[in-house]
Ligand SMILES: Nc1ncnc2c1ncn2[C@@H]1O[C@H](COP(=O)(O)OP(=O)(O)O)[C@@H](O)[C@H]1O
């Protein structure tokens with residue numbers, strides 16, 4: 001599903017350059033659920049943004065579903081994201097003026113297939129059918145994250161990416177979110193890659209990839 005070969009990412013920093021990823025090699029199989037762990041600043045978000053076609057590498061090759069996507073234009077990358085990838089963020093990134101249901105519908109709008117019935121069904125599956133008309137400010141952090149999970153899953157994308165999805169939640173709510181993600185991953189059988197700081201959260205995954213200083217340091221099968 002995901003194959004990174006010798007990926008580097010360099011940011012210009014005035015006269016110098018900051019080498020954030022320094023030759024990353026990674027293979028994630030279709031249907032796997034994988035955690036990325038590593039110290040703050042080690043390049044985890046940069047790596048996930050590349051995997052999510054939000055950015056392109058400075059060098060190296062990235063194959064998503066066997067297709068090389070490391071040299072695509074902005075427009076082509078947006079199309080790959082819309083069709084193939086669901087995103088879940090630490091801060092939920094819901095639109096504040098829209099209801100929970102309308103936020104979930106947005107996930108489908110970008111992919112070009114709006115279906116309110118399906119959006120309601122997605123809210124049901126994260127246990128929020130009673131909250132469909134609530135705005136994000138009227139929901140708890142855990143509920144907002146469930147809306148964002150429904151938004152990511154509603155188009156049934158082959159790949160789900162989550163950057164510290166439990167980072168803003170207390171440990172009990174974090175566990176609830178992980179149960180939902182694990183359950184949905186089992187049902188839908190998509191590939192899920194998530195970043196987390198917490199070992200307890202990473203344990204829900206099948207494999208942990210440890211990143212240090214912009215490289216894969218070691219991997220552990222669970
Ligand atoms: N757009 C950017 N421009 C310049 N430097 C960046 C940019 N994004 C991230 N960085 C730097 O790259 C390093 C890795 O960042 P990041 O990938 O966010 O790490 P992590 O998610 O592991 O905490 C940090 O030193 C950060 O300051």
Ligand SMILES: [Mg+2]
Pocket residue numbers: 044045046
């Ligand atoms: Mg990060």
